[in-house]
Amino acid sequence: MEPKHIEMIQSTAKDCMLFRDMSVEELSALLTCLDFRVRSFGRNDIINMAGDPFEGIGVVVDGQVAVVKENVAGERLVFDILGRGELFGEMAAFTGVRKWPATIIANSDCTVMYVPADKLVGQCSNSCIAHTRLIMNMLGILSRKALTLNRQLEYLSIKSIRGRIASFLLEQYKKHGKTTFMLTMNRNELADFLNVARPSLSREMCRMRDEGMIDFHRSSVRIRDVEALRAAAQGLN
Amino acid sequence: MEPKHIEMIQSTAKDCMLFRDMSVEELSALLTCLDFRVRSFGRNDIINMAGDPFEGIGVVVDGQVAVVKENVAGERLVFDILGRGELFGEMAAFTGVRKWPATIIANSDCTVMYVPADKLVGQCSNSCIAHTRLIMNMLGILSRKALTLNRQLEYLSIKSIRGRIASFLLEQYKKHGKTTFMLTMNRNELADFLNVARPSLSREMCRMRDEGMIDFHRSSVRIRDVEALRAAAQGLN
DNA sequence: TCAAATCCGTAACTATAGTTACAAAAAGCA
DNA sequence: TGCTTTTTGTAACTATAGTTACGGATTTGA
Structure with missing residues (x-):
């Protein structure tokens, strides 16, 4: 030794x-x-x-x-x-x-x-x-x-991609304590982590942006409507 | 006491x-x-x-x-x-x-x-x-x-219902050591366990039966083609 | 600094699974 | 036994997600 x-x-x-x-x-x-x-x-x-x-x-x-x-x-x-x-x-x-x-x-x-x-x-x-x-x-x-x-x-166990994204982002939000934060994973890794296809992930994130829940560019994310995210995480809407 | x-x-x-x-x-x-x-x-x-x-x-x-x-x-x-x-x-x-x-x-x-x-x-x-x-x-x-x-x-982490069923049945097969065995769960419980909808589970099980991989009636199951099941568990076919 | 590689969004199309409803079979029970 | 409840398969329809392909943006590194 x-x-x-x-x-x-x-x-x-x-x-x-x-x-x-x-x-x-x-x-x-x-x-x-x-x-x-x-x-x-x-x-x-x-x-x-x-x-x-x-x-x-x-x-x-x-x-x-x-x-x-x-x-x-x-x-x-x-x-x-x-x-x-x-x-x-x-x-x-x-x-x-x-x-x-x-x-x-x-x-x-x-x-x-x-x-x-x-x-x-x-x-x-x-x-x-x-x-x-x-x-x-x-x-x-x-x-x-x-x-x-x-x-x-x-x-x-969350069945919808939206639900998984929402849960993930809420956890990040909780972890950082701010509505704006950087992701440590790129889209590919995040897709792997959430066990979904990468384009499907992108598509859903864009939808959520269009609906005003979140904002993002590359790995920077801003949560715009926490309540809407919570609802999404619970499979509502 | x-x-x-x-x-x-x-x-x-x-x-x-x-x-x-x-x-x-x-x-x-x-x-x-x-x-x-x-x-x-x-x-x-x-x-x-x-x-x-x-x-x-x-x-x-x-x-x-x-x-x-x-x-x-x-x-x-x-x-x-x-x-x-x-x-x-x-x-x-x-x-x-x-x-x-x-x-x-x-x-x-x-x-x-x-x-x-x-x-x-x-x-x-x-x-x-x-x-x-x-x-x-x-x-x-x-x-x-x-x-x-x-x-x-x-x-x-298995994405297809078929893959989940196959994995589950292979595990049961291994556990019982026989190709014929009884399930301890009914369809509802099994669907819950595999985190899928009950009719979807039924439908897929029937397809697998039609393809000659398995046989079943209610809670009794018989595995007819182990290799096909293995392939299904790995997302092939 | 420029070319190559990677990352990301996007769109069209396909496949898979969920939803709802219903009927037959089986099981439970009075 | 005969009635009720539960379980299961089935079908039509809908919703969601995967697949493939591509182009622009960004990063990397020679």
Whole structure:
């Protein structure tokens, strides 16, 4: 293990849900008994391939990775984008799944730390306090994960494109706190995210503009009629 | 607490993931320190309403409940059907959410046991072994939940009704290990589950029958051409 | 700075799914 | 058993979204 890795992990751990509420000492003790490994990847490298044998949970130490799933037709569905301190493989770890359920791809040059699943689950020999906390943190992470999935499910359960756009924009509005904001996705990505065809998305957005609900140009959006948007999100009108 | 309840819970606990791998003694000790409550409901009763204050995890002791979500337009999306020994509210418990994220409805007369969230999370005063095991079981349950949601997300990301039906039937086929099996949902429920209109579901199922992929009558289904189904699930043909 | 690549809106056409209504079959029940 | 309720398939019609193609705007990068 190179020293720069240790340092990087220590500093990442501060922002990592998995190691939350631990003192530096606890963390050090924990890290020694977790028996982790570190690997680095270049942009677009495949970090883990769906179906490959699952070894353990991954923590993004540096850079950005994407969790994707591909069907046989070759369509790629982006499930999640993860940054520093975020986890992947946590669902597989506790269900005894032996294969990666999704593919992990490096969105940029990145460094990943792997923790063997059995080290997480098993009681460590020093039975450190930090290990207990680790488990509780894990519970929180998994729960949050489930809630996020739940919310995404709500998106896809909306049947009309207009409803999905409206819900999405309302969430952005809430997030930014302003009626004018920039989208972080281009039309293609947004269409993928909302699981609709790109031209259909454009068409519907223009209709909504024509009706005076919103205004937009490229990635900048302005909400003109919040109430109308709310109604649209609920499938009315 | 009525004795019949205690007995019912003890017997349910045997089949309950939350209490897995515990001896009768451990279970008894655990139950005393969990401070649970028991309530009974009649068919179609609302057990917990989305938005109502969240008290604790629910365990189905007897009967069947449905986890649903409704939008203002009144459309009802069935997220899950739970039987004896299954849990609800486990996601809310560990994320500090104070409101029920979904509505729970009694599918039949049923009995439910509630365990306060803080009793699960906090160390019990007797720090019993069973409590540790409870937490580990909880990890497994949450992971599995997340995987299930993931799978449902995959369902809804399929754009065609035919693809959804095919995926659903393939999963049932895999689950039963036989090409002939009974569905546990009627057409209405299945349509809800797949998030499509009921007549559209019927129509598509009939088309698939006409094309020789499947055979069915009411809730009994026979898969006639697995490969064709696989192709359909992937959006081909 | 200019050419290439990408992004975005648009339109015509097609395909798919939703809506509504109804009747036959099955199940529940008095 | 016979009546009622529920479940299911079906059909005609409508609405919505996907497909394909194209051109202008914008960005990228040599």
